[in-house]
Amino acid sequence: MWKWFHQLASPPHFYRISAILSPWLAVPGLILIGYSAWQGLFVVPMDYQQGDAFRIIYVHVPSAYLSMMAYMIMATAGAIGLIWRIKLSHSVAAAAAPIGAAFTFLALCTGSIWGRPMWGTWWEWGDPRMMSELILLFLYFGYMALRSAIDDTAKADKASAVLALVGIVNVVIVHFSVEWWSSLHQGQTVFKKGTMDADMRVPLLLMILGFTLLFGSMLLRRIRTEVLYRERRTKWVREMILKSKGGA
Amino acid sequence: MEGGFAMGDYGAYVWSCYALTLVIVVFSDWRARLRHKRVYRDVEVRLKALEDRE
Numbered sequence: 001m002w003k004w005f006h007q008l009a010s011p012p013h014f015y016r017i018s019a020i021l022s023p024w025l026a027v028p029g030l031i032l033i034g035y036s037a038w039q040g041l042f043v044v045p046m047d048y049q050q051g052d053a054f055r056i057i058y059v060h061v062p063s064a065y066l067s068m069m070a071y072m073i074m075a076t077a078g079a080i081g082l083i084w085r086i087k088l089s090h091s092v093a094a095a096a097a098p099i100g101a102a103f104t105f106l107a108l109c110t111g112s113i114w115g116r117p118m119w120g121t122w123w124e125w126g127d128p129r130m131m132s133e134l135i136l137l138f139l140y141f142g143y144m145a146l147r148s149a150i151d152d153t154a155k156a157d158k159a160s161a162v163l164a165l166v167g168i169v170n171v172v173i174v175h176f177s178v179e180w181w182s183s184l185h186q187g188q189t190v191f192k193k194g195t196m197d198a199d200m201r202v203p204l205l206l207m208i209l210g211f212t213l214l215f216g217s218m219l220l221r222r223i224r225t226e227v228l229y230r231e232r233r234t235k236w237v238r239e240m241i242l243k244s245k246g247g248a
Numbered sequence: 249m250e251g252g253f254a255m256g257d258y259g260a261y262v263w264s265c266y267a268l269t270l271v272i273v274v275f276s277d278w279r280a281r282l283r284h285k286r287v288y289r290d291v292e293v294r295l296k297a298l299e300d301r302e
Contacts, residue, residue: 052259224284241292245292
């Protein structure tokens, strides 16, 4: 098992494996998303309180979940890079940031659009869930800005990993904000018993799984690019490119 | 089916969320592909320059 992990952490090996693995995650992910979107939009009965507006849950919850998961991946990879100095882990952290930012932006937008008919407002500055999610977006922006501001890759890796680790506090706040404070946002529903009928819950869980697979595929693709960029001066990259051109 | 698309009074809200999701996912994926192509081309150009020099 450890041998397999060790092998996977080798940039040339990862570059090869990720090219094979990425479509195997994307295709089932897209099928699940398509099926769940169909179910969520046309098959699932409407909510007795929120009417059809509740169907936004099928895109809002998966994006909000991924906004936090991407951050945890980014921070964990950064910590692994800091502690064990595994080269690939910093590539993982750097690759997770833009995808995390995209899903955070999506969670904020879909939440705001959902909030307008339900709460009568697009945005509430005093709401802990909305504000902590907005701070999460700023943390992603800060992380990416810090990386691009430092020319030395090793220094950028270290500084951004520290920032990512500090920001974990905010992820905890995002998750528990609806329990700790009074919020316009509803409490946890997806994994809590008795809050959602199975007809509504199953497509949501499938949508979350589909989004996760798609996220995995997107992450692998971005890590490949990061690996290629960082390893551009190495022998294996040279050999790979020459081979692909038929020059080897 | 028309009723299904209308989503009661919430059609604009529901469909805009799904459309936005599609746009952001496609845009993010397109950006990732574009960057990969750019990095790959840069490496190719650098290698070609090295070959020419040799």
